[in-house]
Amino acid sequence: MSEFTHFNEQGRARMVDVSDKPVTSRSALAGSSIRVPEEVYRAVTQGDIKKGDVLAVAQIAGITGAKQTSTLIPMCHPLPLSNVDISFYWKTEEAYELFIEAFVKTKGSTGVEMEALTAASAAALTVYDMCKALDKGMVIGPTYLLEKTGGKSGDYHRETSD
Numbered sequence: 001m002s003e004f005t006h007f008n009e010q011g012r013a014r015m016v017d018v019s020d021k022p023v024t025s026r027s028a029l030a031g032s033s034i035r036v037p038e039e040v041y042r043a044v045t046q047g048d049i050k051k052g053d054v055l056a057v058a059q060i061a062g063i064t065g066a067k068q069t070s071t072l073i074p075m076c077h078p079l080p081l082s083n084v085d086i087s088f089y090w091k092t093e094e095a096y097e098l099f100i101e102a103f104v105k106t107k108g109s110t111g112v113e114m115e116a117l118t119a120a121s122a123a124a125l126t127v128y129d130m131c132k133a134l135d136k137g138m139v140i141g142p143t144y145l146l147e148k149t150g151g152k153s154g155d156y157h158r159e160t161s162d
Contacts, residue, residue: 006075015075021109026150027083030116032100032124032143040131040138041096051130055088058100058126062086065122066104066115076114079106084115086123100124101146111151117143 008014036044044054051057063084070078083105091097102119104112124140131138147157 013074015077016110018077018109021152023107023109024150025105025107026111026148027103027105028111028113028116028148029146030102030104030113030120030144031146032102032120032141033097034100034124034127035095035097035139036127036131037135037137038096040134041090041092043134044098044127044131045090049130050133054127054130057130058088058123059086061126062100062102062119062123066102066112066119069115069118072118073114077108077110079108079110079112079115081106081112081115084119086119088123098124098127100127111148113145113148116148117145 005016006013043049047053063086066081066084070076081104083103085103087101087103089099089101091099100120100123102116102123104116104119106112121140121143124143128138128140145156145158147155149155
């Protein structure tokens with residue numbers, strides 16, 4: 001048998017069996033960002049984007065992304081999420097950059113890191129989609145795990161944020 005967890009004895013992809021793992025409380029916090037020009041920053045913060053309230057739509061997209069992770073990422077298990085929360089923070093000192101944090105929580109036998117990362121990514125992509133008429137040069141990323149709790153591997157806390 002292969003030493004890789006996501007391959008079967010024939011070397012083909014498989015979903016890992018988590019049925020023997022205990023159900024525990026698990027959470028994850030992921031971050032992403034999108035750099036925008038001043039014109040986009042002003043339009044978003046003043047509510048002048050023709051498609052509507054950018055951050056409200058991005059928040060819903062992040063929640064939906066977390067809930068749909070198992071349909072997008074082949075080896076992810078579908079999970080009953082108990083909480084998804086998306087937060088936004090503008091940084092405007094050197095450039096105009098929107099930071100996105102996605103918090104996801106469940107009680108289950110596998111973690112929610114991918115759900116948090118997908119939520120942060122979906123929110124950033126939605127900001128791009130809603131603002132692309134003003135500027136197509138916006139830059140998304142980096143996207144990264146900030147922390148996770150629960151599970152066999154224990155807790156993780158990122159030492160530095162990007």
